[in-house]
Amino acid sequence: MEHNSFDEYDEIFNLFDSLLIDKKESRSRKRKWREIETYKDRKRLHQELHDLQNYCS
Secondary structure, three states: OOOOOHHHHHHHHHHHHHHHOOHHHHHHHHHHHHHHHHHHHHHHHHHHHHHHHHHHO
16 A cells, blocks of 8 residues: 555545535635635734834834
């Protein structure tokens, strides 16, 4: 048996998951993940700005 990375397993499980749920729910789930990623990006950028302001002071 080959040694697969967790990312490969995750991708496989995601493919199975996408087959088991209907398209509408899948779109909703993707939208939620995008919202979470956007929130994390904004939080990271805010922290970087804060760090830069502290660095320049």
